[in-house]
Amino acid sequence: MTTQHEDDLVSLKNLVQELKLKLSKYENVETHKQRSKIEEMSSEVTDDNPYSRLMALKRMGIVENYERIKDYSVAIVGIGGVGSVTAEMLTRCGIGKLLLYDFDTVSMANMNRLFFTPDQAGMSKVDASYKTLTNINPDVEFECYQYNITTMDHFDPFLQSLSNGGKAPKKPVDLVLSCVDNFEARMSVNQACNELDIKWMESGVSEDAVSGHIQFMIPGRTACYQCAPPLIVASGVKQIKREGVCAASLPTTMGITAGLLAQNVLKYLLNFGSVGYYVGYSALTDFFPTMVVKPNPHCSNRWCMVRQEQHKDNPLSLQNTNCNVDDEEPASHADNEWGIEVVSSVQEEDDEEIARNRLQELGEGIDYAFMRSDELKPSIDTNNVVEVDGNIDELMRQLNEM
């Protein structure tokens, strides 16, 4: 054996040691990063219990059985400024399972909203979310779907995943959250949820970044997304974000909208407080209108009409909601051009008592996202009902023709 060879061996061995040492630093950090899974949520008040402050909701008399949050699965469509924060909130609350849908990738232009970080630029939004969320709470089960739900070939798999509650057939998801930024995707969620009879919550922010809203949709019992033009909080710009426009956005408005959405999910799943049917937010004036929109008896969506027929003996009970509308009150359809009934509960008071039970066309500060039918003749005009056969592409084609 030559000296040269011996030297080579020694220096190689040293290099290996050095590399192993360097690597161990990263790997230690990596192993440190993951907390171990927790089988049972504990109320124990210790610094190492991630659930102590949530389980305290029981002691405070707010939630009767917090642990059952582990039984629920929620689908979040659109993991952007609202969807990602909603996903993080539900993850930190220990939700059972999240199904995440988004076809987009993270870019630096997303950094003015919460959640994604510069090092994730270029990653798919679902992969980046999975990495962040599973690190935060490994007790939550995640499934990622990186596709566009509005395309013909993905709508059926989307429907399938919602009704299976994931990739393997189990029970349907308990709730679908629409956190998308365009009309087509909202229509797809609406179609899927009407067809599968799954409750969903819609969310949106305005192009000018200073208003947002959430809305709870119960197929056949509240207005669906096609029963009426989308309701928005009136502000400078009247449209929900349009495709192709560089909309402004703020982490504040997005965070508040996500907070209202996730809070509504918790209230609905864990049965506390009043679930909001529509909660709007105007940042400029700190104005938060609430209301309920009943189904349009002439809705153009066939599945909405099927669900309305199914629930005709079981109309929306407005008890235990933030709209304490008297169920005994005779149903009266406000005289508006959409033929739908809008029940406003914009926070109001008078000298006598709080009067929330007023029926009116639209609450103060609320407007339709689109122009009225006499200006635009959209499909939702009740005089111009579009026949829908459950085929979303056909629906889109017809809507785009309007």
Added chain:
Amino acid sequence: MTTQHEDDLVSLKNLVQELKLKLSKYENVETHKQRSKIEEMSSEVTDDNPYSRLMALKRMGIVENYERIKDYSVAIVGIGGVGSVTAEMLTRCGIGKLLLYDFDTVSMANMNRLFFTPDQAGMSKVDASYKTLTNINPDVEFECYQYNITTMDHFDPFLQSLSNGGKAPKKPVDLVLSCVDNFEARMSVNQACNELDIKWMESGVSEDAVSGHIQFMIPGRTACYQCAPPLIVASGVKQIKREGVCAASLPTTMGITAGLLAQNVLKYLLNFGSVGYYVGYSALTDFFPTMVVKPNPHCSNRWCMVRQEQHKDNPLSLQNTNCNVDDEEPASHADNEWGIEVVSSVQEEDDEEIARNRLQELGEGIDYAFMRSDELKPSIDTNNVVEVDGNIDELMRQLNEM
């Protein structure tokens, strides 16, 4: 050279390759993590511009000069569930400088709120925040102060840092945000801001996790923290978080409160919309009361009285606020036991028009955090004025004796 040696060399070389490959993955991620600094905010709509969606606020007519956000420095006291999220929002918006104060460390019991991650357990909250925030936006300048502002030896350095705007003397901070979870710390912030004549915003969440509020304090022109008992949104539990009680908390309520706070900061600094003087949030009912509290002419805080005297010819202009109270209206002090005037603008409407300009004792759903003076005789009782000489410890001692 033996075959054995040759084999050793080959396998060692392979091992080196393998280790280098593994290492490169970590090192790439690590170097990739930091985005480079950006000198000038650009409106350019490209995927790699982190400010495009913020600069779009100008195009939308919301903010006249977004870039001036870089000129402002904000102190955040308490980097917990509200403070950390507020810091992240302002960081993502590209605020000039943040001064972060917290003496506490991250624990797993913090994981049910946004921001901190399990791998940060054991780190100081300010260090963990610095690491996360500087990664998100290296354009923001951060200074960390890991001490308890309520102790005698830290109150003066705290005062100094606010008036210097950091460790080196520059200009005073533009705003102080109180995101603490106890009475003493709020009193210290109040004392510092009255003494230095710096505007501040208070925030709080209830022990039962289902309500929160923010309040804007202008020394001498709005009520200070000692002018009246703290106002909270009425819910099951009536106290702001008490020391030693394992309070419940939710990422939703904390996130919404942080969002309202950061939004108010943006509205104030960038001059858009109406800055809220008091915005409350009740999660159970989606109720968001707003109001203004004027200074108590018999406030027990000496510096508050000094500021009131200074501003006596310049009372609070309630224009461009969410409380459109007519300045011409004769000042009338509501007949309440604190001798202060509370101007409520709880969102209300009647058949004629929106009537927000009503004076009344307290808005619907609002209550004092503490018991009334006839039950407790607190220092803020105007018949029992405490002499304060600017020494916060002495103040505390006197208050604790009440």
